[in-house]
Amino acid sequence: MSTADSEIQGDELDALTSILDESTFEINKKSTETENIYGTLVIEVILPDEFYIEYYSNQHRRVQYLPPIFLRFTLPNxxxxxxxxxxxxxxxxxxxxxxxxxxxxxxxIWLDNSNEPILFLWYTLLSAQALEWLNITTTLDLTLSFPLTITKSLQPQLTSAQVAATIHNYECEKKLILLSRAIITCPICLMDVGGNDSFLCYSCSGTACKSCIKSYLETIITAGQVKSITCPINSSCNIELTPAQIASSVDKQIFHRYDRLLFQLSIDS
Known part of the structure; x- marks a missing residue:
């Protein structure tokens, strides 16, 4: 490796380390002068304000985040x-x-910018233009890329519904991470609370303090209303809360009542 290349690589990697955090940029440490540097860039694609995924015919869901692209690179000497x-x-x-x-x-892009450091340019253009390069505008149609049902194949392949579920799980985790760093004003009690003390509806992204959500859920469960408990934050959001969300929001005794009444309803029906 020439001294010039070594210095340029070092400067480029130092710059990336200063710009990106550890969750976005990972690099190995060279143990010898002849060993190639390798690493990973984790790139989130910028989405339009109105963006949807389609995972069954005419089954759409709006999303704000997609799982990232992983760019695994090796730098030749x-x-x-x-x-x-x-x-x-x-x-x-x-x-x-x-x-x-x-x-x-x-x-x-490398051919247009050869002999220059390229990693950050790749990173920014993938983030900003990946959808354009793929001719995706407002809808990611998973049915065009993944089967609707599991098929017999030498290489196991996810179905469109499984990919959609992975996207949903990633989006929930992403929203929780962002919420944990924020201060929100509860729309119910109008108090400012930290994100870690807040409840998040994964569907409408509405937030409220955990104390208000706890009081609301415990009141209706105590009254025997356990069927189809929907988002209490946004009246236009008709997504039902999951048992896991309810369990994390109420006391154990109240959740046992919820679970028992829900089981009884399933038997009666």
């Missing part, structure tokens, strides 16, 4: 003076053809 980084893209909601399209775009 003669990068950037001669060679491009070698790389591989991975993404749970893309098929191989879509990943290939993105890869070709990254290769073309």
């Amino acid at each position: 003669d990068y950037p003076s001669i060679s491009s980084p070698s790389f591989q893209l991975e993404c749970i909601w893309m098929n191989n053809k879509q990943l290939q399209i993105l890869s070709e775009n990254l290769k073309n």
